[in-house]
Amino acid sequence: MDLSCTDEEEEFRARLREWLAATLPGLPERPDPLDWPARRAYDCGWQRRLYDAGYADTHWDASPTQRLIFLEETELAGAPYVGANFVGLLHAGPTIAAEGTAAQRERWLPPILRGDEVWCQGFSEPDAGSDLASLRTKAVRDGDAYVVTGQKIWTSHAEVADWCELLVRTDPDAPSKHKGITWLAMPMDAPGITVRPLRTLAGSTEFAEVFLDEVRVPVENRVGEENDGWRVTMVTLSFERGTAFVGEVVACRRLLGELARTARKNGTWDDPVLRRRLGRLSAEFQALWRIVQANVSEAQATGGVPGAGGSVFKLHYSHARQELYDAAAAVLGPDALDLGRDWTLDRLSSLSYTIAAGTSQIQRNIVAERILGLPKGR
Amino acid sequence: MDFRLTEDQRALRRGVRELLAGRFDREVLRGFVDAPSLDRGLWRELGDAGFFSLRLPEAEGGVGLGLPEAVLVFEEAGRVLLPGPLVSTHLAAGAVPGAADGSVVVTSVDEGLVPWLDEADVVLGDVTGAVPVRSVDPLTPLHRLPGTGDGAHPYPPPRTSSWGDPRAERLPTTGLAEATLLTAAEQVGSAQATTDMAVSYAHARSQFGQVIGGFQAVKHLCAGMLVRVELARAAVWAAAVTGDPVEVAGAKLLADDAAVGNARDCLQVHGGMGFTWEADVHLHLKRAWVRAELGMTAARAEETVAAGL
Numbered sequence: 001m002d003l004s005c006t007d008e009e010e011e012f013r014a015r016l017r018e019w020l021a022a023t024l025p026g027l028p029e030r031p032d033p034l035d036w037p038a039r040r041a042y043d044c045g046w047q048r049r050l051y052d053a054g055y056a057d058t059h060w061d062a063s064p065t066q067r068l069i070f071l072e073e074t075e076l077a078g079a080p081y082v083g084a085n086f087v088g089l090l091h092a093g094p095t096i097a098a099e100g101t102a103a104q105r106e107r108w109l110p111p112i113l114r115g116d117e118v119w120c121q122g123f124s125e126p127d128a129g130s131d132l133a134s135l136r137t138k139a140v141r142d143g144d145a146y147v148v149t150g151q152k153i154w155t156s157h158a159e160v161a162d163w164c165e166l167l168v169r170t171d172p173d174a175p176s177k178h179k180g181i182t183w184l185a186m187p188m189d190a191p192g193i194t195v196r197p198l199r200t201l202a203g204s205t206e207f208a209e210v211f212l213d214e215v216r217v218p219v220e221n222r223v224g225e226e227n228d229g230w231r232v233t234m235v236t237l238s239f240e241r242g243t244a245f246v247g248e249v250v251a252c253r254r255l256l257g258e259l260a261r262t263a264r265k266n267g268t269w270d271d272p273v274l275r276r277r278l279g280r281l282s283a284e285f286q287a288l289w290r291i292v293q294a295n296v297s298e299a300q301a302t303g304g305v306p307g308a309g310g311s312v313f314k315l316h317y318s319h320a321r322q323e324l325y326d327a328a329a330a331v332l333g334p335d336a337l338d339l340g341r342d343w344t345l346d347r348l349s350s351l352s353y354t355i356a357a358g359t360s361q362i363q364r365n366i367v368a369e370r371i372l373g374l375p376k377g378r
Numbered sequence: 379m380d381f382r383l384t385e386d387q388r389a390l391r392r393g394v395r396e397l398l399a400g401r402f403d404r405e406v407l408r409g410f411v412d413a414p415s416l417d418r419g420l421w422r423e424l425g426d427a428g429f430f431s432l433r434l435p436e437a438e439g440g441v442g443l444g445l446p447e448a449v450l451v452f453e454e455a456g457r458v459l460l461p462g463p464l465v466s467t468h469l470a471a472g473a474v475p476g477a478a479d480g481s482v483v484v485t486s487v488d489e490g491l492v493p494w495l496d497e498a499d500v501v502l503g504d505v506t507g508a509v510p511v512r513s514v515d516p517l518t519p520l521h522r523l524p525g526t527g528d529g530a531h532p533y534p535p536p537r538t539s540s541w542g543d544p545r546a547e548r549l550p551t552t553g554l555a556e557a558t559l560l561t562a563a564e565q566v567g568s569a570q571a572t573t574d575m576a577v578s579y580a581h582a583r584s585q586f587g588q589v590i591g592g593f594q595a596v597k598h599l600c601a602g603m604l605v606r607v608e609l610a611r612a613a614v615w616a617a618a619v620t621g622d623p624v625e626v627a628g629a630k631l632l633a634d635d636a637a638v639g640n641a642r643d644c645l646q647v648h649g650g651m652g653f654t655w656e657a658d659v660h661l662h663l664k665r666a667w668v669r670a671e672l673g674m675t676a677a678r679a680e681e682t683v684a685a686g687l
Contacts, residue, residue, distance in 0.1 A: 001387065001446045002380050003619050009379075065379045260687035276677065279684030283628030286683075287613035290381070294612050297381040311606050315601070361594075367604055368597035371575050377592035 003293065005065060013069045019053055020077040027080070033345055034204050035083070038196075040118055040160040043083035047115030056113040060094045064296040068246065075250035082247075086158055088112040088119035092165040092185070099183075099224050099232050108163070108185065120161035122152040122186065122210060124231070129154070130362050132167075133177045137212060139184065145185060145216040146170070148192075149210065154356075158195045158208035161188050166217070171227050181229035185221040192216075202203060202348035203339075237358065245317055246292050252324055253285050255343070263331045277327050284320045288313065297371035308370045311363040318353035318360060325350045381615070383450070390447055394454040397427055402458050404658065411516050416462050416483065416497040427478020429455075429464075430471045434478055440471070445556065449563040449618040453611075456567025456637075459661055461517040463494045465560045465673075466502065469553060474500050488557070488672045492521040493543065515664040516571055554627045554674075561673035562614050562630040565637035566667075568662050569607040572637075572644035575659065579648055590647075599647055603640045610636035624686035631679040637666035 005013070027046070050056045059072040068272035075081075082089050093112045096104055128135040137150025147225045148168055155164070164186040171180030188195075192215040197205035224232040260278060263269040295309045307313035325347035329336035336344060354360045383391070401420060410417070424430065432448050434440020446466070455464055463485035467477050476482030476499070485494045487503030495508060496519065508521040571618065577600055580591030590596045613629035641663035645652035652659050670676065 001383060001615055001619050005379055044505050068379075159507065184403070257687055260684070272681075275684045276680035278687060279680035279682070280631065282687055283613070283631050283679070283683045284609070286625060287609045287616075287630050287632055290612035290616040291609060293379065293616075294381045297379065300380070301382060309608075312605050316609055361598070364598040364601035365594065367601035368591075372597075372600055372604060374577065374580060374591040374597050374600060375589060377588075377594065 005069065009063075009065055009069060012066055013073060013118065016055065016073050017077070019055075020073060020079055023049060023235075024055070024077060024079060026234040030080070040084045043080065043085050044115035044118065046080040046083075047085050047089075047113070051114045051332055056115075060097045064300045068293065068296055070269050071247040072250050075247050075254060078254070081251070082119050085112070085115065086162055087157055087161075087165065088117065088163075089122045091121060092119045092163070094164070095183075095232060096185075096223055097237055099358050103220075104185075104223060104360055117162040118157060118160055119163045119247065120155050120157040120164060120188070120208075122155050122158075122164040122166040124154040125151060126153050130359050132233075133181065135167055135169060135181065137166075137168050138168050138172065139182060139217070141170075141219070142216075144219050146182075146219060146222070148186070148212050148215045148217055148281050150185070150212050152212070154198070154207045155195075155210045156207045158188070158210050159197045159205055162353070164188055165212070167233060169231055170229075174227060180227050181227050181233070183229040183232040184217050185222045185223060186215065186217045187221075190215050190217065200349075202345055205350075245314065247284060248321070249288050249292060249317065252321060253282075253289065255324065256285060259280045259328055259331050266331070266333075268331050268333070274327070274330055281320065281324055281327060284316070285324075288317055288320065291316075308366055311358075311366045312371070314357065315360055315366070315367065321353050322350045381612075383438070384513050385611050387447060387450060390443075391450045391454065394427075394429075394451050395457075397423075398454055398458045402460055407459055407517075407658070407661075410437050410461060414461075414517055416494065418483075419481060421462065421467075421478045422466075425478065430480055431478040432468070434472045438472060439478065444554065444618075445559065445621065446550075446615065446618040448560060449614055452560045452563035452571070453567035453614075456564030456610055457571045459517065459568065459571075459665055463498060464564075466491075468560065469557055470500070470502065474502075479575065487523065487555075489675060490523045490525075491671060492523070493518050493672070495519070495521045498506050513668070515661070515668045517661070518665065518668050520668070551592075555621070555623045558630045558673035559614065559617055559626045561669050562610070562617075562626075562633035565633035565666060565669055566607060566611050566614050568666055569603070569610060569636035569640040572640040572659065573600070573603040574643040574648040576603060576640075579651075583649075596647055599643045604638055606632075606636040624683055627674060627679040627682035630674045631676055631683070634666070634670040634676060634679075638663065638670060641666050 003037065004225065026043065031042050035040070047056065058067050062070065089112060093109060096108050112119065123132060123136045125137060137152065139146035139148045146168065158164070166184045166186040168182055168183040168184055169180050174180030192213040194211040196209045198207050198209055199205055200207070256278060260269070263278070265275065266270055291313050295313060298309060325343060328343045329347060332341065332343065335341050338344060370374055401423060428441040429451060431440040432443050432451060433445070436442040452464070461482060464476040467484040470484040471478035474482060474484050477484050482499045483494070484499060484500045484502065485492060485498035486501065487505060492501065492508055494506055495505060505521065505523065507524040511520050511522050513520040580596050580600060581589055583590050610632040613632045616651040617629040641659060645659045645663065648657055648659055651657050
């Protein structure tokens with residue numbers, strides 16, 4: 001039980017803090033959250049600044065503790081979040097770093113780190129959301145390419161992406177539906193791809209339907225072995241559940257502080273029920289931050305890939321985040337109905353957290369089966 | 379940073395678990411439920427094993443360990459429902475002669491309640507006028523102090539408590555923070571025990587031609603229990619390392635939730651069996667209710683954490 005950082009890590013923190021203080025005031029104004037091309041430009045610009053200052057690789061090259069420090073400090077300083085670079089930095093990047101060949105790492109990782117290329121996530125399909133392994137988009141080998149035909153849905157950031165982490169079925173006759181899947185990196189400008197943005201309930205087009213009509217993807221774009229894509233995907237998902245939300249926990253703790261200040265100003269703090277509700281949420285987010293540290297310690301000791309503990313975290317975090325924005329609405333009162341106010345859009349966005357990256361129901365199955373050893377069932 | 383247990387801490391936990399398994403198994407527990415009393419022999423053995431002197435310096439005959447180790451030990455006590463004023467006696471070691479080696483039993487006034495008053499050798503705090511109550515927990519005899527809920531009002535009037543005014547909330551002093559944290563650690567142990575009991579029952583009990591652990595409704599109850607106990611444990615361990623009073627209050631809040639919530643869900647997984655005296659679930663639930671009133675109540679914990687915002 002050691003929560004202290006080494007001298008080297010503390011120096012890293014101090015240097016980063018200094019750099020953030022010098023850099024953040026000079027950033028351009030944040031774009032309209034509904035304007036995705038503008039958001040892409042803004043998010044990539046921020047990523048480029050991180051790259052030039054030597055902080056871009058903290059997502060998968062630095063030690064896990066350093067990564068925690070990076071996320072903690074950037075969030076505390078109110079720095080921009082990964083935004084459009086989410087899939088590349090937290091998903092495809094770590095997966096390629098862990099499972100890709102040297103040539104693949106050389107081809108795809110530097111542009112992600114520099115903010116030159118944006119990735120989207122082509123996992124879910126109309127009939128394969130929570131039951132992801134039921135996906136039907138097929139890829140047929142033709143010489144040095146896979147010919148891909150099918151449809152993806154909820155494809156995050158497809159509207160502005162250069163690359164897609166794509167799951168396809170390469171062996172329809174495999175003995176189990178998990179065995180015939182392959183992980184491909186698909187260029188989004190290939191002929192045969194049609195992107196139709198979907199509007200979320202928050203009004204934004206952060207995901208899309210993607211139609212694939214005989215799209216040729218070079219065989220060299222396959223990460224991992226053919227038909228071994230499910231295992232590669234599990235690596236991706238453990239990153240998604242294990243560490244991708246880490247920065248947001250810090251952001252939630254910062255938001256709670258802002259809420260308390262607002263509540264003291266507008267008088268809602270005098271309501272003991274609301275005050276105690278904020279106290280309880282604060283205790284929960286503090287504990288969630290400690291769980292993150294426990295998971296990172298575990299991952300650091302076992303080789304870097306977070307385990308099923310990520311599901312424990314995600315289950316509580318996704319609900320606590322929704323409760324946090326409901327509490328924010330209670331503090332704001334009628335202003336909570338104004339989309340122009342801070343937190344209102346975030347409140348709407350938080351509704352996806354118990355669904356995206358595996359619904360809470362799926363996470364409970366994972367915890368029950370993989371951690372508690374209960375039998376598989378329906 | 380490495381939040382995992384060290385090898386020494388794992389060995390300590392293993393040692394305490396083995397000691398308790400050998401000396402206070404389920405049969406012994408049920409024996410004391412039928413005939414409640416404090417086992418002085420066991421108390422001495424705990425003293426000999428360093429349970430109470432764990433944090434005293436070695437020069438004073440103690441083990442010289444810290445709060446993180448104490449938390450692990452109290453988790454084990456909570457897991458087996460070890461009875462007695464363990465927290466008070468542990469905290470009195472070094473100050474009250476005989477507490478460290480387990481020859482003296484020390485209790486204290488806590489939130490208007492006094493556990494084990496008749497069996498204790500030393501009582502810390504003013505117990506003038508204390509009256510015995512029929513304790514909900516068969517293995518925690520309780521006295522109540524006058525003016526702390528005499529039954530005149532079924533619900534406390536809103537302004538007679540310190541709930542209403544945040545400025546009335548004081549951060550706990552060091553001793554109180556430690557008592558709160560060690561009580562929270564016992565709650566975590568109990569929450570883990572009821573999780574284990576529920577999972578084990580879900581593996582063993584069959585209905586509709588399969589073990590009930592295969593039903594999603596049961597699995598989801600069990601998964602929720604694990605989430606509660608993991609969240610509470612992370613909070614308690616971290617608070618033991620930082621010693622931060624606000625973090626201690628948050629840890630108590632989540633540990634109470636875990637112990638009470640998991641006992642309830644464990645009872646539900648046991649079905650009709652869970653509602654009988656024979657199952658141990660009710661003992662965990664009742665002890666969890668008592669501990670939730672000791673150290674720091676949920677209302678005070680929430681106010682304390684809010685005051686830190």
